[in-house]
Amino acid sequence: MENKMDKPNGPVAAALLAGGIGCAVLGVVTFANQVMPTSAFSQWLVWYKPVGALAGKSSVAIIIFLLAWAVLGLLWRRQEMRFGRIAVISFVLLAVGLIGTFPPFWLLFISPIPLP
Amino acid sequence: MSMDYREVWTVIHGMIFGLIFLLGFSGAIYALHSLRQDWQTQQGLERNSRNIKIYLWVLAVCVWAAVLTGTYIVYPWYRATPPQGTYDLSAYPRYFLISSAATEGWHEFGMEWKEHVAFLAPIAATVTAYAASYFGPRLAWRTQERRAIMIFFIFAFATAAAAGLFGALITKAAPIQ
Numbered sequence: 695m696e697n698k699m700d701k702p703n704g705p706v707a708a709a710l711l712a713g714g715i716g717c718a719v720l721g722v723v724t725f726a727n728q729v730m731p732t733s734a735f736s737q738w739l740v741w742y743k744p745v746g747a748l749a750g751k752s753s754v755a756i757i758i759f760l761l762a763w764a765v766l767g768l769l770w771r772r773q774e775m776r777f778g779r780i781a782v783i784s785f786v787l788l789a790v791g792l793i794g795t796f797p798p799f800w801l802l803f804i805s806p807i808p809l810p
Numbered sequence: 811m812s813m814d815y816r817e818v819w820t821v822i823h824g825m826i827f828g829l830i831f832l833l834g835f836s837g838a839i840y841a842l843h844s845l846r847q848d849w850q851t852q853q854g855l856e857r858n859s860r861n862i863k864i865y866l867w868v869l870a871v872c873v874w875a876a877v878l879t880g881t882y883i884v885y886p887w888y889r890a891t892p893p894q895g896t897y898d899l900s901a902y903p904r905y906f907l908i909s910s911a912a913t914e915g916w917h918e919f920g921m922e923w924k925e926h927v928a929f930l931a932p933i934a935a936t937v938t939a940y941a942a943s944y945f946g947p948r949l950a951w952r953t954q955e956r957r958a959i960m961i962f963f964i965f966a967f968a969t970a971a972a973a974g975l976f977g978a979l980i981t982k983a984a985p986i987q
Contacts, residue, residue, distance in 0.1 A: 701948060703955055706941045710958060713937035717930045724926045744886035752881065752929045759933055781958040788934070788965055795926035797919050 704770030707780045712766055714787030716759025721794020723751045728800040816986050819883050824981075827876035828974050831935070834869045835967040841865065842942065842960050847950040855947040863946070866939035866963075873970055874932040880977070885925065887986050903984035916983045920976040928973035934966035 727736045727747050739750030793799050813821065841862045844850070850858060892902040899906040907917040941959040942949060949956050 701945065703952065706944055706955055706959075709937045709940045709944075710962065713933050713962065716933045720926065720929055720933075728922075742882070744889075745881060746889065748881060748885070748925055751926070752877075755929060756933070777954050777958065781954070781961075784958070785961065788930070788962075791930050792927070792969070795923065795930070797922045 702770075702772055702774045703777050704773035704775050705767050707775040707777055708766035708770045709763055710784045711780050711787075712759055712763035714784035714791075715762045716755050717791030718787040718794070719758045719791075720751060720755035721791035723754055723794075725794040725800060727751055728797075729803045814987075816884075816887055819879065820981065820986050823876055823879040823884050824974065824977050827872045827879065828970065828977070831869050831873040831876060831931075831970055832967070832974055834865070834872070835963070838862070838865055838869060839960060839963055839967075842938075842949075842956060842963065845947075845950050845956060850950065852947075855950050859942070859945075859947040859949060863939070863943045866935070866942050870932065870935040870939040873935050873966065876970070877928050877932050880928065881925070884986060888921070900984075901987050903980070903986060906984045907980070913983055916980050920980050924973045924976040924980070927969045931966045931970035931973065934962045934969070938963040938966065 723739070726733075727739055730736055731747075736747055739747035739754070741753060742749040841858065845855065845859060845862065847855065888903045890902055890904075892899055892905055896902070899909055904917055904921070907913045907921075938959045941955065941962075945952055945955065
């Protein structure tokens with residue numbers, strides 16, 4: 695059996711935090727789009743008309759997720775990180791993604807949901 | 811007994827890719843949970859970690875496929891705008907649902923949540939699959955890391971389940987035709 699600690703946890707910490715960042719970005723972008731549906735930002739999110747702004751929202755989140763993963767992965771590729779702290783931050787970011795994509799949360803700021 | 815082109819894609823999206831991910835969850839989470847150095851032999855850890863890696867990547871690919879087919883193939887049919895003067899909205903599910911106070915919640919809560927929350931699942935599932943691949947059998951000693959990626963995978967399941975549940979209920983209320 696190989697040494698249990700012969701691989702640093704940095705790359706996995708990077709993936710975890712990048713996943714959290716990607717989810718949080720989706721939450722924030724979705725929230726911004728829903729509370730300001732006629733803004734220039736919301737119009738910019740329409741990357742593919744048959745899908746509407748969902749194409750831009752999801753693509754931005756995926757691109758940020760991949761970019762964050764690449765950058766953090768490069769920075770932490772040989773490091774042993776304090777995983778617990780990074781995990782907690784990642785879970786908070788997942789929660790931001792969940793809250794930002796939850797329609798009743800938008801309704802605290804707008805009423806009712808307008809159709810694009 | 812037949813299905814048209816749109817129904818076939820709806821089935822591929824939800825009943826094949828989506829269902830494989832949801833059904834595969836329990837096996838994957840138990841496999842991760844049981845990847846412990848005090849539960850398995852060295853040979854068992856090496857073999858199981860290899861199987862878990864393949865299993866998690868298959869599930870991650872399925873949930874990506876479910877989300878992408880749903881967004882770029884099925885969703886445009888759901889949100890298609892009816893021509894002016896259309897009285898029968900049954901071929902335009904979004905407009906059909908919002909045309910009545912009794913059904914508008916299916917769109918304004920159900921579909922609005924489903925279409926967004928679904929994208930959280932493949933991101934979290936990919937992170938889980940990568941972590942299991944990276945550590946391999948070493949995950950048996952990495953308790954903190956194993957627990958964290960299990961939480962990510964549970965999150966992926968919960969978000970996919972919410973999306974799948976609302977997908978099924980909305981399809982029942984206003985099928986894609």
